Amino acid sequence: MTDIEQIQSIRTQTLSQLAELRASPKPTYWIDGQRVHWQEYVDALQRTVDWCDQKLGDAEPFEVRSQGIT
Numbered sequence: 001m002t003d004i005e006q007i008q009s010i011r012t013q014t015l016s017q018l019a020e021l022r023a024s025p026k027p028t029y030w031i032d033g034q035r036v037h038w039q040e041y042v043d044a045l046q047r048t049v050d051w052c053d054q055k056l057g058d059a060e061p062f063e064v065r066s067q068g069i070t
Contacts, residue, residue, distance in 0.1 A: 004059055010052055011048075021045070026038045
């Protein structure tokens with residue numbers, strides 16, 4: 001698997017998780033003194049998608065226009 005394919009896979013899986021969380025949001029709660037805050041988790045997943053988008057955008061071919069004068 002190439003790096004690009006791996007990043008695409010991470011992006012796809014993360015978007016799937018985001019869709020599930022947004023379909024049935026959960027409240028913030030405490031377990032054994034540790035806070036579980038779903039919005040922070042959703043925000044972290046969104047940052048992962050943004051990072052993947054940036055990496056995939058950087059990997060796309062680009063065109064440089066130049067003009068020579070003689």
